[in-house]
Amino acid sequence: MPRSYSPLPWKKTFRKLPPEIEASLKSLPRKTDCVVCCSKLLTEPELQSGIYRHLCIDSTSDIPVEFGSFIPSPNVGPTSYLNATFVERIDKSRGKHTKLIHGRAPTRGRLGLHATTRRQEVWHRLILAPAMSHIAFKRQPEGSNGKGVPVFFQILEVINTSDRKAILRCINLLQENVGRIDLHTVKEAEAESIRRLSEDMGWQVLPDNQHGAVIGRVLRRLGSSQKGSARRIQDRFNFILTLEPHRILHSTRGFVGYFVIEFCDGFTVFENLEIDHAMYVVRGRAEELSRLTRTALHARLGQDVERLVHSKGWEERLRKLVKKVRGDQSPNPDEML
Numbered sequence: 001m002p003r004s005y006s007p008l009p010w011k012k013t014f015r016k017l018p019p020e021i022e023a024s025l026k027s028l029p030r031k032t033d034c035v036v037c038c039s040k041l042l043t044e045p046e047l048q049s050g051i052y053r054h055l056c057i058d059s060t061s062d063i064p065v066e067f068g069s070f071i072p073s074p075n076v077g078p079t080s081y082l083n084a085t086f087v088e089r090i091d092k093s094r095g096k097h098t099k100l101i102h103g104r105a106p107t108r109g110r111l112g113l114h115a116t117t118r119r120q121e122v123w124h125r126l127i128l129a130p131a132m133s134h135i136a137f138k139r140q141p142e143g144s145n146g147k148g149v150p151v152f153f154q155i156l157e158v159i160n161t162s163d164r165k166a167i168l169r170c171i172n173l174l175q176e177n178v179g180r181i182d183l184h185t186v187k188e189a190e191a192e193s194i195r196r197l198s199e200d201m202g203w204q205v206l207p208d209n210q211h212g213a214v215i216g217r218v219l220r221r222l223g224s225s226q227k228g229s230a231r232r233i234q235d236r237f238n239f240i241l242t243l244e245p246h247r248i249l250h251s252t253r254g255f256v257g258y259f260v261i262e263f264c265d266g267f268t269v270f271e272n273l274e275i276d277h278a279m280y281v282v283r284g285r286a287e288e289l290s291r292l293t294r295t296a297l298h299a300r301l302g303q304d305v306e307r308l309v310h311s312k313g314w315e316e317r318l319r320k321l322v323k324k325v326r327g328d329q330s331p332n333p334d335e336m337l
Contacts, residue, residue: 005077006054010179012077013172017164021171024183031162033191036155036170038180039140043148054221055137055177060149069136069156069197070251071258073221074275077176079169084258084272086280087128088307094124127280129301132294133157133170134198135177153178156198158191201297203260203290206250211237214250218273233273239315240271243322249286262286267325269308269318270301279318281306 005012017025028034042052047059054073056062074084099122104113133155140150155174159166171181186194206214215237219230240248240261249260261269268286271279282289282305292300308318323330 005081006073006075008051008054008076008176008179010175012176013079014168014175017168017171018181021167021181021183025161025164025167028161028185031160032185033158033188034161034167034183034185035158035194036167036174036181037153037184038174038178038182039150039152040178040180041148041150046148055135056217056220058220063137063139063149063151065139067136067138067154067197069134071132072135072173072177074272075221077172079172080176081275083131083133083169083173085130085275085277086270086301086305086307087130089126089128091124091126096121096123098122127305127307129298129305131169132201132298133173135174136197153180156194158186158194158198199293199295201290201292201294202251203249204251206248206259211241215273221274236271236273236310243319247286249290260286260289263322264326267322278307278309281308281321 042057042060042063044060046052047057050058052058054076056070071084072080074081098119101118101120103116103118105116106112107114134157135153136156137151137153140152142150153174155170157166157170159170161167167183171183175181215234218233237259240259243263246262246264249262251258258270258272261271262285263269265285266283268282268284268289269279270282280301282301284300289297289300308314308321322328
């Protein structure tokens with residue numbers, strides 16, 4: 001995980017449910033459907049200071065009248081990071097297996113290095129898909145007396161009052177991004193509407209003429225102080241384009257920093273430009289993945305995912321991998337003709 005997150009003027013997370021949420025749970029019947037939400041007045045000084053830029057809100061004109069939603073930036077806090085990012089964990093239940101470790105070592109008697117390999121017993125690892133919960137918000141109709149704009153925020157996930165773990169996760173997700181929390185019950189029809197909305201990822205092919213606009217939205221969430229990160233994001237996206245992918249998909253609602261990149265049939269990469277960690281290879285077509293609901297996508301990504309870490313030389317590793325699956329026999333830039 002990142003060592004530091006975006007500084008915001010409120011407490012980021014709770015280790016346990018705060019007293020006001022505990023009080024709400026005690027007043028509700030067991031196994032009642034509810035949502036984590038809140039109302040908050042966004043003042044003009046706050047907007048001008050950029051504390052809601054991570055939600056793509058810089059001015060009152062950025063606050064929609066109808067619900068707009070997306071997955072919060074992973075750079076806001078630990079819960080937001082886990083909500084948007086694949087997590088790798090050691091699986092000791094399956095024992096160890098032999099792994100071939102590649103490296104480089106000094107060549108004796110010569111100035112230079114040579115490739116090395118060694119076998120090592122390592123634990124199996126699980127790659128867990130992120131929860132992909134959305135945060136939605138809209139302008140509230142009631143007046144503000146000129147002090148600010150009232151906005152309603154909500155985590156688009158119906159949770160049961162008996163599921164304390166899910167409640168704490170959603171509470172922390174809203175707290176990190178907004179700095180205020182509450183718990184409301186929902187009726188059956190409203191709960192079903194929220195479920196349908198949260199299941200639709202809205203993947204669409206990203207046309208070439210929209211590359212700049214979409215990358216601009218990703219950079220906007222970073223703010224002007226992170227020029228190094230902005231340059232890294234632009235360079236990474238530009239390199240991906242040099243590999244001439246078949247198609248790039250981006251969510252019209254949902255993933256702001258995530259892209260689904262299909263290099264050839266059966267070889268698709270999930271890349272989150274906001275995280276300088278790793279990309280994830282899925283053996284499937286982007287078109288097939290784009291038709292999956294949020295729940296189905298979560299299950300699919302938990303089955304067979306390969307991690308490609310953004311360590312030194314990741315560009316050439318990806319280039320070679322793409323060439324291999326395409327059956328391209330042309331020499332690599334680092335190979336002598």
